[in-house]
Amino acid sequence: QVQLVQSGAEVKKPGSSVKVSCKASGGTFSSYTISWVRQAPGQGLEWMGRIIPILGIANYAQKFQGRVTITADKSTSTAYMELSSLRSEDTAVYYCAVWRGGPLDYWGQGTLVTVSS
Amino acid sequence: QSVLTQPPSVSAAPGQKVTISCSGSSSNIGNNYVSWYQQLPGTAPKLLIYDNNKRPSGIPDRFSGSKSGTSATLGITGLQTGDEADYYCGTWDSSLSAGRWVFGGGTKLTVL
Numbered sequence: 001q002v003q004l005v006q007s008g009a010e011v012k013k014p015g016s017s018v019k020v021s022c023k024a025s026g027g028t029f030s031s032y033t034i035s036w037v038r039q040a041p042g043q044g045l046e047w048m049g050r051i052i053p054i055l056g057i058a059n060y061a062q063k064f065q066g067r068v069t070i071t072a073d074k075s076t077s078t079a080y081m082e083l084s085s086l087r088s089e090d091t092a093v094y095y096c097a098v099w100r101g102g103p104l105d106y107w108g109q110g111t112l113v114t115v116s117s
Numbered sequence: 118q119s120v121l122t123q124p125p126s127v128s129a130a131p132g133q134k135v136t137i138s139c140s141g142s143s144s145n146i147g148n149n150y151v152s153w154y155q156q157l158p159g160t161a162p163k164l165l166i167y168d169n170n171k172r173p174s175g176i177p178d179r180f181s182g183s184k185s186g187t188s189a190t191l192g193i194t195g196l197q198t199g200d201e202a203d204y205y206c207g208t209w210d211s212s213l214s215a216g217r218w219v220f221g222g223g224t225k226l227t228v229l
Contacts, residue, residue, distance in 0.1 A: 103152035
């Protein structure tokens, strides 16, 4: 049973960056992929990208290329998602989720990022 | 605009059955397993069905999944008020070089 605990809510100014963390426990961090999914208020789920911690390789959805960076620290079993050049449309709940080649089977509790001047 | 297409809403009475459809293409549903997620108000999505029709431990058999071609369906029988939630289908899409995970737009289930 994998548990993912995310960092707390953030309020950011337009143009700034935010970095959200996702700490995993109860599994072998290096054996799975961490995906990041966001959900704008009242909207559906949107996949942002993923990282394979054991390789340190990330790939991103085209929409976020150049603005998002996903990293992982194997020593602390923690993944990070950094989104830059924030705008109001980036206001959303950001989730991390475990992917072991099948479904996204474990999810973090979500982190609300509010972008407001 | 979501890559996978779901009806925005469905409704049924307690005890009844409901189905939720999810339509895609050969680059996603047609060649990959489909999973379904339940999102109760104010909570994170939870895996409900994986590999088209399998249930994780703890998910009651009132929930079922199926797939045919480029479409998938979630079925819920014996509806309960606690089933009121948003339901999302998801799968891998290989239309781009690196691939991507795609979701349906979500279906809001109301138990009348």
